[in-house]
Amino acid sequence: MKVDVTYSCGHVGEIEVYGERSKREWMIRRASEGICEECQLKQDLARIEELKTEQEALGLPELTGSDKVYVRKGGYVHRKTFLAAMENFIAMCAGTEGGRMAVCRELKPFGSNDEQRAYYAKKNVQMAKAIKEAMLRITSASYWNSLMVVEQDMIDFTRLLSDYYSENKSLIDQMIKAAESGDGTPVEDPIITAEPDDPKTTSVAEIVVTEECVRLYSPKDDTIIEAARKLRMQWLKSYWGLSKTVRTGDMMERAREVIATLLSRGIPVKADRELIADAIAGKYEPYTPRWVTARGDSLIVWLDGNDDLYYSAKKLKGAEYDGGCFRVPLTSWREVADFARFNNYKISDKAEASMERAKEEEHQRMAVGTVKVKAPDKRTEKDTLKDLLNSSTEVLDDLKDS
Ligand SMILES: [Zn+2]
Numbered sequence: 001m002k003v004d005v006t007y008s009c010g011h012v013g014e015i016e017v018y019g020e021r022s023k024r025e026w027m028i029r030r031a032s033e034g035i036c037e038e039c040q041l042k043q044d045l046a047r048i049e050e051l052k053t054e055q056e057a058l059g060l061p062e063l064t065g066s067d068k069v070y071v072r073k074g075g076y077v078h079r080k081t082f083l084a085a086m087e088n089f090i091a092m093c094a095g096t097e098g099g100r101m102a103v104c105r106e107l108k109p110f111g112s113n114d115e116q117r118a119y120y121a122k123k124n125v126q127m128a129k130a131i132k133e134a135m136l137r138i139t140s141a142s143y144w145n146s147l148m149v150v151e152q153d154m155i156d157f158t159r160l161l162s163d164y165y166s167e168n169k170s171l172i173d174q175m176i177k178a179a180e181s182g183d184g185t186p187v188e189d190p191i192i193t194a195e196p197d198d199p200k201t202t203s204v205a206e207i208v209v210t211e212e213c214v215r216l217y218s219p220k221d222d223t224i225i226e227a228a229r230k231l232r233m234q235w236l237k238s239y240w241g242l243s244k245t246v247r248t249g250d251m252m253e254r255a256r257e258v259i260a261t262l263l264s265r266g267i268p269v270k271a272d273r274e275l276i277a278d279a280i281a282g283k284y285e286p287y288t289p290r291w292v293t294a295r296g297d298s299l300i301v302w303l304d305g306n307d308d309l310y311y312s313a314k315k316l317k318g319a320e321y322d323g324g325c326f327r328v329p330l331t332s333w334r335e336v337a338d339f340a341r342f343n344n345y346k347i348s349d350k351a352e353a354s355m356e357r358a359k360e361e362e363h364q365r366m367a368v369g370t371v372k373v374k375a376p377d378k379r380t381e382k383d384t385l386k387d388l389l390n391s392s393t394e395v396l397d398d399l400k401d402s
Contacts, residue, residue: 003028011036044069051076058083063141065206065219071238074145079136081149085157086132093124130175131161134168137191140206140217142238167210171272193270194259194280200266207262207271208239209255216240216258227265231258232287246348247291247302256284292340294351299336301326301345309343333358 005015005028015031017024035043048069052062055076063075138144149157165172171191193204203221207214217239218224228240235241242254252275259279262269269276278284289304301313302325313319316339318329328336333355340347347355 005031007031007036007039008033009035009039011039013037041069044073048073048076051080055079055083060136061139063144064139065217066141066145067219071145072141075141076144078147078149079144082135082144082147085149086128089154089157089161090125090128090132093121093128095121126176126179127165127172128161130172130179131164134171134175135164138206142217143208146238167208170274191270192273192276193268194263194276195268196263196266198266199268202268204268204270205262207255207259207269207275209251209272209275211251212244214242214251214255214258216262223265224262224267227262227267230265231261233258246293246350247289248287249285249346253284254287255279257287260284288344288346290343290345291348292336292345292351293348294354295327297330298327299330299333299351299354301328301336301339312339312343330354330358 001018001024002014002016003024004012006012013031013036015027017027019027034040051073056062060079063072063079066072066075147160149160201221201223203219203224205224205227206217208217209215213236214233215236216224216228216233224240228235231242233240233242242248242258244251248254255271255275256279259269259271259276260282263279289302290309291300291302293300293302300322301316301319303310303313313326314321316326316328316335317332319326319332320328337347337355339345
């Protein structure tokens with residue numbers, strides 16, 4: 001039932017209560033201790049202004065990319081916590097114990113003498129400073145809002161830095177190098193914003209690549225949403241993500257393709273300078289759904305909706321349809337390899353290893369000669385092509401001409 005409540009700010013509002021009398025009373029009491037939605041919003045906006053002014057005084061840029069108040073507030077709050085934790089961390093690195101700490105897994109600390117420890121302390125400070133500088137360049141409110149920093153928890157904090165470093169190795173290394181040379185020349189910002197030839201929106205899509213995912217951060221924008229969907233990206237709470245699977249290939253390749261697609265659709269892109277250059281130059285392997293992967297003792301031949309492909313894959317010895325793919329026994333590896341070659345399939349590392357193993361086993365069985373085995377498939381590429389041609393389909397008519 002609905003009841004009127006006087007909030008602590010003095011405003012009156014209506015809330016929905018239910019349950020037993022004691023529970024209803026508790027709900028009313030709890031609501032009256034709080035403030036109304038409008039006052040809460042005012043308070044949050046004031047807090048954002050306060051944090052923004054404070055952080056601007058430190059030379060930090062305004063957070064952008066979200067019109068949600070709680071996201072922007074969370075962003076400023078977390079960036080403040082991050083900054084404090086980072087200062088604390090850098091001081092610790094520079095201190096007497098600095099040489100015993102590791103900012104990143106890649107840095108091996110624990111020098112065995114004072115000289116080595118001093119070296120690692122210096123390296124740690126350099127790296128921590130570079131990571132700090134790089135992270136503070138990120139202006140996405142969503143990014144900061146989702147960044148959980150617990151100031152007291154050094155283990156979690158170093159893990160955060162370590163992860164950031166492994167995801168942005170080239171950027172950080174470049175920044176450390178620049179800091180080391182220390183000749184005062186300004187470092188070229190490796191993150192740039194590329195403008196499309198024919199802009200369709202003013203919103204900028206920010207691309208961050210991790211080993212597992214290509215992330216797209218942006219304000220809510222229909223043009224970007226449509227492009228993200230087209231790129232098979234999924235909304236993952238605070239960003240559009242293209243997650244790594246057995247069929248996506250290298251994430252850097254996917255990032256270049258994502259950038260090229262966004263630009264071609266008239267969307268400005270903020271990303272690593274080199275990634276953008278490669279994307280514009282078309283230096284990437286386009287995504288293909290055509291993959292041979294491995295699962296247990298089977299090879300998996302994925303389909304892409306092409307009927308001809310379905311019928312030729314179906315002919316693979318022992319092939320069983322399994323919803324969107326064919327499961328083929330490893331013993332048919334030779335046929336699968338031929339099929340892959342003719343149809344421009346990619347073979348995953350795992351499938352490659354499985355096929356290699358099957359080949360080895362075949363050789364061994366033949367060499368030992370004690371076990372009677374079926375003669376290996378002697379079919380040549382030509383035979384397989386003939387088979388394919390006999391299956392007479394339109395795609396294959398093209399092949400005949402060539
Ligand atoms: Zn109020």
